[in-house]
Each structure stands twice: as C-alpha cells, then as structure tokens.
Amino acid sequence: MDRRLIILGYCLFLGPFGGVNIIIPMQAALQRDLATSLEMITLSISIAMVPFALLQFFTGALADRWGERRTMVAGLAGYGLGALACGLAPDIWTFLFGRALQGIGLAFFNPVALAMVGELVPGERRGYVMGWMGTINTAGIAGGPLAGGLAAEVDWRLAYYLIILMTVAAVALFLGGPHDALGRGHSRGAQHLLDALQRHPLQRLCPGAVSPGIHLHDQRAGIRAGRFGGHGGVGPGGGRRNLPAGGR
Numbered sequence: 001m002d003r004r005l006i007i008l009g010y011c012l013f014l015g016p017f018g019g020v021n022i023i024i025p026m027q028a029a030l031q032r033d034l035a036t037s038l039e040m041i042t043l044s045i046s047i048a049m050v051p052f053a054l055l056q057f058f059t060g061a062l063a064d065r066w067g068e069r070r071t072m073v074a075g076l077a078g079y080g081l082g083a084l085a086c087g088l089a090p091d092i093w094t095f096l097f098g099r100a101l102q103g104i105g106l107a108f109f110n111p112v113a114l115a116m117v118g119e120l121v122p123g124e125r126r127g128y129v130m131g132w133m134g135t136i137n138t139a140g141i142a143g144g145p146l147a148g149g150l151a152a153e154v155d156w157r158l159a160y161y162l163i164i165l166m167t168v169a170a171v172a173l174f175l176g177g178p179h180d181a182l183g184r185g186h187s188r189g190a191q192h193l194l195d196a197l198q199r200h201p202l203q204r205l206c207p208g209a210v211s212p213g214i215h216l217h218d219q220r221a222g223i224r225a226g227r228f229g230g231h232g233g234v235g236p237g238g239g240r241r242n243l244p245a246g247g248r
Contacts, residue, residue: 075108
C-alpha cells in the first residue's frame with residue numbers, strides 16, 4: 001500500500017481513538033481524582049464534539065488557503081496539546097479546556113485527511129480504499145474505550161500520555177512524508193466535493209437545490225463558487241465576475 005495512505009490512515013485512527021469515547025470507562029476515576037460530578041465528566045464528551053462538528057464547515061476552505069500539510073500539522077498540534085492539558089489537569093475545568101482543544105484540533109485534521117485520501121486514490125479504487133479508511137476510523141472509535149479502561153485500572157492519565165505519544169508520532173510521520181502529495185499548497189478536495197454535490201439526487205430533481213453553503217475556493221484549480229447557481233464566479237485573476245444563468 002502507498003505509504004502516504006498509511007500515514008493518513010493512522011491519522012484517521014488517532015482522531016476517534018483519543019477524542020470521542022475514551023473517557024467512558026474512566027468516568028469513575030475521573031470523578032474521584034478531579035473531585036467533580038458524573039454530569040461534568042459526561043459533559044466533556046459534548047465539549048469535544050461540538051467544536052469538532054462546527055469547525056468542519058470551515059477547515060476544508062482553510063486547507064485550500066493554508067495548504068493541507070500546515071492544516072494537518074496545526075490540527076495534530078492542537079489535538080496533542082489538548083491531550084496534554086487533560087493528562088496534567090488538576091481540576092475539571094482544565095480537563096474540559098483540554099477536551100475542547102482536542103475537538104478543535106480534530107476538526108482540523110480528520111476531515112482534511114479524509115479528503116486527501118480521495119485525492120490520492122484513482123476513481124476506480126476510491127470506493128475500496130474509502131471503505132478501508134472507514135474501517136480504520138471505526139477501529140479508532142472501538143479502541144478508545146479499550147485503552148481508557150485498561151489505563152483506568154492503573155492511572156487514567158496514562159491514556160492521555162499515550163495519545164500524546166501517538167500524536168507526536170503522527171506529526172513526525174506527516175512532516176517526514178512524501179512532499180509530492182502531503183505538501184501541496186492547495187487542495188483538490190474542494191473540486192471533489194463540488195462534483196459530488198452536482199451528483200446529489202436533489203440537484204438532479206431541482207437544479208440549484210444543493211448549492212455550496214460554504215464558500216469553496218481553490219486558487220490553483222480556479223473553482224467557481226457559484227457554479228450551481230450560475231450567477232457568479234471567480235475570474236482568472238481571482239476576482240469576481242458575473243456569469244449568465246447557465247453558469248458559462
């Protein structure tokens with residue numbers, strides 16, 4: 001298998017492994033050591049998931065602007081720092097802050113890694129590879145509680161120290177990975193998403209119904225943000241230009 005896909009698959013495993021369910025088997029230990037209530041420990045799941053869900057609306061566009069490599073490394077760094085804050089937390093508020101930081105970092109690297117997989121794989125193999133990546137992602141979701149439960153038998157903080165080490169390894173792999181695919185300044189993921197939206201059933205039933213809610217802009221590809229509505233776009237120089245109703 002392509003080494004680049006192995007690196008991206010590792011990142012897709014790491015995100016859900018330490019960011020979602022790992023605290024479930026550690027709740028009693030966390031409640032005792034952080035002198036807090038079970039409700040506050042449970043809240044830490046939402047504290048991580050809310051920024052993860054919301055920021056995904058913007059991280060794809062930021063990856064097109066900043067470059068995939070920098071976006072991935074920034075997300076992994078935030079994720080690792082959040083794990084460090086959780087592992088060293090003296091109280092519940094520091095722990096919640098670390099969980100929020102983990103959710104923010106996860107929003108920056110998880111969806112971008114998935115988009116990069118789509119770029120690397122030819123169309124005829126994309127479904128097969130995406131299926132494997134989905135399996136790897138699910139393995140991370142299943143492995144988190146297992147690691148958390150084992151760590152809680154000794155010291156729940158060990159789980160977060162493990163996440164820190166895994167994140168450092170991910171950053172090292174990513175920075176040392178092949179630059180031809182992992183270091184482009186601009187992503188083609190926006191083009192793939194626009195093409196997928198055009199094939200959406202609602203788009204066929206009602207043209208224009210599925211329009212990009214997020215402004216997707218790729219300077220290198222010259223993608224037009226208004227290609228579905230047909231009323232505006234990006235000209236060759238990067239400026240706005242009016243388009244006829246047919247989008248041409």
